[in-house]
Amino acid sequence: FGFAQYLSNSEHKFTIRGSPLYMAPEMLLKHKYDARVDLWSVGVIMYECLFGKAPYSSSSFQELAEKIKDSRPIEMPKAAHVSTTCKDLLMALLKHNPTDRITYDEFFAHDFLDLEHAPTKENYEKAATLVHKAVEMDTEKNAKEAFYLYCEALRYFIPILTDESDIKRKEVLRHRVNDYIRRAETLKKVAFIDKNTGKHLAPENKGNVSSLQRISSLEKSSAFIYNELRILSKSTTNMVDALEIGEVAEQYLAEGNYALALEKFQSCLSVLVPLLGKEPAGRRRDLLHKQVQIWMKEAESTKGLLATKDIDSLQRTSDEQCVLQ
Structure with missing residues (x-):
């Protein structure tokens, strides 16, 4: 840090400071240049952490300079396995043109960092409040809203559980989180129904048939919204295609294939949200707005369930520690 210098976003410099590799x-x-140079450096460090080498590994300064001057494409190792959000952030940081590079606000708000759900005392309290609301909705037989709330709470609880260092507290919290996961999975079976047949998308548990047959007016109305929107969107091909992708996303969510569900939700919303902005006032716009809101909630819930995969890795780590001891 001997070369480090404070530089605000409005300031520009010409002097060279720091290690050429970064x-x-x-x-x-x-x-x-301006303060965005540090975003490139973060990208280089992130690349090294992931793959054990710099994006422009070179044997000399001259070789490094030539690669950068030529704007050679930065590629990930062929055997690399990283998440879509991780790759998105990495490539957004390593843009040669600073005007194309991710901004600081976008960086701190990026899904890969997910700072909103950082393991803090305040977020623990948020999670507890969400669970309390979920139980209320559950008691009122509002399955879908209870499902959303449990999933939202899990997005806060999983990082807290991962970060907990006290073994006893971690075990207690793990049991609670597992209970919330099981309840969310049960409510998911109740909440998701086929838009055309009215039947549950998820395979039914025969031991819990009575609870799965309780479909609230909220779930029924969401099917009506979708079906009417499909009829009104026949003249707009890309809207029809996006609605079909959204329906597939719900199927994946119901089946428990959360990674594919999230991918499909993001794909359909990337089309529907811009269309909503251009849609003139009227019945179709109202329906499209409601459907986008529904799928945004379901996409966020999918993220919550996807985060629960960390529970398995935590359990394996705990088991390995027991064996080593």
């Missing part, structure tokens, strides 16, 4: 292209090429 230098942004505009800095190395002696162009005018």
Whole structure:
């Protein structure tokens, strides 16, 4: 940090400071630069942490400079397995043109960092409040809203559980979180129904048939919204296609294939949200707005359930520690 210097977003410099390996292209090429050079450096460090080498590994400064001057494409190792959000952040950081690079606000708000759900005391309290609301909705037989709330609570609880260092507290919290996961899975079976037949998308548990047959007016109305929207969208091909992708996403969610469900939700929303912004006032716009809101909630719930996969890795780590001891 001997070379470090505070630089606000409004300031520009020309002087070269720091290690060439972590230098942004505009800095190395002696162009005018601003605080965004540090975002490139973060990208280089992130790349090293993931793959054990720099994106432009070189044997000399001259070789490094040539690669950067040529703007050679940065590629991930062929055998690399990283999540979509991880890859998205990495590539957004390692943009040669600083104007194309991710901004600081976008960086701190990125899904891969997920700072909103960081393991803090305040977030623990948020999670507890969400569970309390989920229990209320559950008692009122509002299965879908209870499902959303449990999943939202899990997004806060999982990082807290992962971060907990006290073994006893971790075990108690793990049991509670597992209870919330099981209840969310049960409510998911109640909440998701086929848009055309009115039957449950998820395979039914014969031991719990009575609870699965309780479909609230909220779940029925969501099917009506979808079906009417499908009829009104026949003249707009990309809207029809996006609605079909959203329906597939719900199927994956019901089946427990959360990674594919999230991918499909994001795919359909990336089409529907811009269409909603251009849609003129009227019945179709109202229905599209409601459907987008429903799928946004379901996408967030999918993220909560996807995060529960960390529970398995925590359990394995705990078992391995017991064996070693």
